[in-house]
Amino acid sequence: MANTDFNDLKWFGIVAEERNFTRAAARIGVAQSTLSHAIKRLEENIGIRLLTRTTRNVALTPAGTQLLSTVSPRLKEIEGEIDALMAFRDKPSGSIRLTLSDHALETVVWPKLKPILMAYPDINIEFSIDNGFRNIVEDGFDAGVRLGESVEKDMIAVRIGPDWRMIAVASPAYLTEHGVPEHPQDLLTHNCVNMRQERLGGLYPWEFEKDGNEINVRVDGQITFNNSYAMMDAALSSIGIAFVPNSLADHHIAAGTLQLVLDDWSPFFDGYFLYYPTRRQNLPVFRVIVDALRHRGR
Numbered sequence: 001m002a003n004t005d006f007n008d009l010k011w012f013g014i015v016a017e018e019r020n021f022t023r024a025a026a027r028i029g030v031a032q033s034t035l036s037h038a039i040k041r042l043e044e045n046i047g048i049r050l051l052t053r054t055t056r057n058v059a060l061t062p063a064g065t066q067l068l069s070t071v072s073p074r075l076k077e078i079e080g081e082i083d084a085l086m087a088f089r090d091k092p093s094g095s096i097r098l099t100l101s102d103h104a105l106e107t108v109v110w111p112k113l114k115p116i117l118m119a120y121p122d123i124n125i126e127f128s129i130d131n132g133f134r135n136i137v138e139d140g141f142d143a144g145v146r147l148g149e150s151v152e153k154d155m156i157a158v159r160i161g162p163d164w165r166m167i168a169v170a171s172p173a174y175l176t177e178h179g180v181p182e183h184p185q186d187l188l189t190h191n192c193v194n195m196r197q198e199r200l201g202g203l204y205p206w207e208f209e210k211d212g213n214e215i216n217v218r219v220d221g222q223i224t225f226n227n228s229y230a231m232m233d234a235a236l237s238s239i240g241i242a243f244v245p246n247s248l249a250d251h252h253i254a255a256g257t258l259q260l261v262l263d264d265w266s267p268f269f270d271g272y273f274l275y276y277p278t279r280r281q282n283l284p285v286f287r288v289i290v291d292a293l294r295h296r297g298r
Helices: 006-018 021-028 032-046 062-088 102-119 172-178 184-189 228-236 246-255 284-293
Strands: 051-053 058-060 094-100 123-129 143-147 156-159 166-170 192-197 206-210 213-217 241-245 259-261 272-276
Touching: 006 021, 006 032, 006 051, 006 062, 021 032, 058 062, 094 102, 094 284, 102 123, 102 143, 102 228, 102 246, 102 272, 102 284, 123 284, 166 172, 166 206, 166 246, 172 259, 184 206, 184 213, 192 228, 228 241, 228 246, 241 246, 246 259, 272 284
Parallel strands: 094 123, 094 143, 192 241
Antiparallel strands: 051 058, 143 272, 156 272, 166 241, 166 259, 206 213
16 A cells, blocks of 8 residues: 555546546546556555446445545545645646536636636636536535525525526417417416426426416426527427526527517526635635636626
8 A cells, every 4th residue: 555646546536436437537637548557556556446347337346435435535635735735826726627507607607717717827627517416525526606596505605697587488480370378387288398407307397486476387398408508499490488598598589589478477586606615715726716707797
């Protein structure tokens, strides 16, 4: 064990998280053969098999599970201390991993962080696009982006965008042929474009509210996506009614290519927040990211 390389332990932890050598190698930025050799070297140094390999994925052996639970917290502490040393450098530098939805990336995060990457060439950012909820601590992320109502209470939360709402839209041609829904329950007779949220276990129920009356409608239709932009294209193509963030549809509504329905049933709610554990906030690179994303409007 005296000859064990720090990177071998770190890479073992990443393979254990990903349960797949290909994904782990891509995340680290090394060839899969290099990663496989490092894990084999670690197992030989310890003298115990840590992983069981199959054609599709890998699983931890009991010894691997014990090693991961023992070294993972210590590795995170070491990485945190190394990151803290960056404070002594002239310019903020380091790597940040963010988990967020495609909509949050396109509408809020990417426009604000693009100039930061130009101004700070030593800052590296990894964006993990996921429309479900991730445990940022367990999954190795520095921060995540969620709607304000979804942020855990034990996290620091910083507003990074304005309030917005989900709206039901369809093309004028579709509504002319199939009629305009006057109540959320009317959607049950329409061809609706569904959204699947895999991490939440199924299709997203469309959420409406009016005068304190909340209604969730589980719609039906020909197609299901896990991407709001694809849903928009389906609505523009007159396939059916889509339920999308208003920021994606507002300019189409203004142009007349889409029509808003159930307007009075679609209230605004808290927009996007950056959330992260307390230990991250003192890193210079992280302060640059937070300051760039912070919402300064209404």
